[in-house]
Amino acid sequence: MKAKEIMDKDFIYATANDSIYEIANKMEKFKRFTSPVVDENMRLIGWITSFDIIRGLMENKKLIHEFMSSKDEVKYMHENDPSRLAVLETSKSRLISLPVLNDEDKITGVIRSFEIVDTLSSLYEVKVEKLYLAIGKQLKGVTWDELMDASAIIYKRTTGEDINLKEYERKIKNSTFGEAIWATGGLERFFVGLIAVGEIVIARRIGKSRK
């Protein structure tokens, strides 16, 4: 996924000669803690945060260029950069938003921590049942009940809790990938459990076909 696929294209911006009141009102109205500062061609020339506004108000600054950060102090990305970079940068530099530029240095979007949380959490919110349905489709000749039964066996083996295939089915109907990972104790364990389920159903299928 690229930066341009997750960025917010509906961003606010200011120019260097806007008044501090103008941008303060705009940031409040649109609930943005930061704003890019652009030239007449929408090229990024600076950046302001609500801290800059607060400092500017306390020191009686009037225009944006009096208190903005200049472009070379700003972290930004190219729109074709992988969105993973935004995640790493946000996390490392504790940024709340990152401007995204195109080949002409024009700003085309802003990635905010919300977009990152949305993108990252979409993975966690995938239903475990959907994963099982996809796996069942791949494993030709293995029925849904056989898959659930093998899973119940592995579940018992790892947790000690005795459940049958119907109970297991109910469990995964209501759980997400994120919950399953936390419940099994991490991604590796989740995969290992899944492969163990595969081992059972595949061995049984081969056993059946040889009878």
Added chain:
Amino acid sequence: MKAKEIMDKDFIYATANDSIYEIANKMEKFKRFTSPVVDENMRLIGWITSFDIIRGLMENKKLIHEFMSSKDEVKYMHENDPSRLAVLETSKSRLISLPVLNDEDKITGVIRSFEIVDTLSSLYEVKVEKLYLAIGKQLKGVTWDELMDASAIIYKRTTGEDINLKEYERKIKNSTFGEAIWATGGLERFFVGLIAVGEIVIARRIGKSRK
């Protein structure tokens, strides 16, 4: 995972009679866009954001209670709530931070979008190689090379790109779970690919043991 496991315990706070300048300076110094307002027992009574400070400065407010939001307007969590709730709430209400309370309504931490990004992205940063090592350990009697060979076969089947086991091994040495998911086109496909690898190695192992 619970809210208290990911929250920032090193948070700033203000009391209702602090001056606007005091909290403005504190928020700037510690780079916090928000601050809880507490009573003398550290119980949450309100909330301020840098927007409130900006508005307060423009309207010549002096003390925090003149412009803070009251507790009933604030979203907060209990420290034993699942951290998933923080993710959902942050994403849904576009919050930058959420106060976390204990049983006595005292604030014990603040979850910020950074903590959420860190927590969520840790899953994406798991090395694919680590997953394979765990799977290899589970599949007794299957060698690492057999696992790589089966993966290269599935890789060819899904992408059309012909690679050998050594090339596949190099590929996973340098890639993360997040990249692998994006490369294969989603979590389900990634799982299906893995189960397909399992099918090959398990069938081969059973074949060998019957010889």
